[in-house]
Amino acid sequence: MQNLIRKYKSFKSRYVVMQRREHEYIFNKYYAHLIDPFFTKIAYDLKLSPNMVTVLSGFLGVGSGISFMFHQYVLGGILLQLHHFVDGADGNLARLTNRCTAFGAKLDRNVDLIVRITVLLGIMVAANAHLLTNVLLVLTFFLDIVVVHKFVLPFMKKNGIIRSKWKQWFLDRGIIPAFDTFTLYFIISVFAILNQMQILIYVLIVLKNIDWLYRVWECTKTYYIVKNKNKIKQ
Numbered sequence: 001m002q003n004l005i006r007k008y009k010s011f012k013s014r015y016v017v018m019q020r021r022e023h024e025y026i027f028n029k030y031y032a033h034l035i036d037p038f039f040t041k042i043a044y045d046l047k048l049s050p051n052m053v054t055v056l057s058g059f060l061g062v063g064s065g066i067s068f069m070f071h072q073y074v075l076g077g078i079l080l081q082l083h084h085f086v087d088g089a090d091g092n093l094a095r096l097t098n099r100c101t102a103f104g105a106k107l108d109r110n111v112d113l114i115v116r117i118t119v120l121l122g123i124m125v126a127a128n129a130h131l132l133t134n135v136l137l138v139l140t141f142f143l144d145i146v147v148v149h150k151f152v153l154p155f156m157k158k159n160g161i162i163r164s165k166w167k168q169w170f171l172d173r174g175i176i177p178a179f180d181t182f183t184l185y186f187i188i189s190v191f192a193i194l195n196q197m198q199i200l201i202y203v204l205i206v207l208k209n210i211d212w213l214y215r216v217w218e219c220t221k222t223y224y225i226v227k228n229k230n231k232i233k234q
Contacts, residue, residue: 012037014041015040016096017092023174033088036086036089039085054111058083060082062114064115077189084185087108123137133202155222
C-alpha cells in the first residue's frame with residue numbers, strides 16, 4: 001500500500017506542478033484533484049492545448065445538462081463528473097506547459113458559467129417542479145452570486161473575518177467547508193444516478209441558501225465584535 005501511495009505521489013508531481021491554493025473545497029481536495037492528474041496526462045500525451053481542454057470540459061458539462069433535459073439521468077451524472085475532472089485538468093496542463101494566459105482564464109470562467117446555466121436548466125426540466133419552485137431555485141443562485149461578490153468578499157477584504165471554531169478547524173487542515181459549485185455537482189450526480197431529480201431541486205435550494213446565509217452571518221458577527229472592541233478601547 002505504501003509503495004502504491006509513493007508511486008501515485010510521484011505520478012501526480014509530474015502533472016500537477018503547482019499547488020492551486022492554500023485551502024481547497026473538500027470534494028476537490030479528497031476526490032476530484034486526486035483523479036484529474038490522470039486526465040491531465042491524457043491531455044498532455046495527446047498534445048492538447050489548455051484551451052482545447054477547457055472547451056472539451058464545456059461540451060461535457062453542457063452534455064450533462066442536455067442529458068437531464070431528455071431524462072438520461074445516469075448519463076448526465078457521469079458527464080457532469082467528467083466535466084469536473086477535465087475542468088481541473090485544463091489548469092494543471094496550463095501550469096505544466098507554462099501556457100497560463102488571461103484569455104485562457106476568461107475562457108474558463110465563461111465556459112463554467114455556460115455549464116452552470118445549462119445544468120440548472122436541465123435540472124428544472126427534469127424535476128418538472130412547480131413554477132414557483134423553479135423561480136426559487138434561480139433566485140437562490142442569483143442571491144448567492146450577488147451577496148457573495150457584492151457584500152461578503154468586499155467585507156472580508158476590508159475587515160477580515162472572525163471564524164467559528166468548527167470552521168477554523170477545517171481551515172487549519174486546508175479545507176474550505178462550503179457548498180461550492182463542484183460539491184453541488186457531486187450531489188447532483190448522485191441524485192441523478194438515483195433518479196431523484198424531484199428531491200434534488202429542493203436539496204439544492206436548501207444547501208445553497210444555508211451557504212450564503214452563513215457567510216452573511218459571519219460578516220455580521222465580525223462587524224459587531226470589532227465594533228464592540230473599538231468601543232471598549234475608546
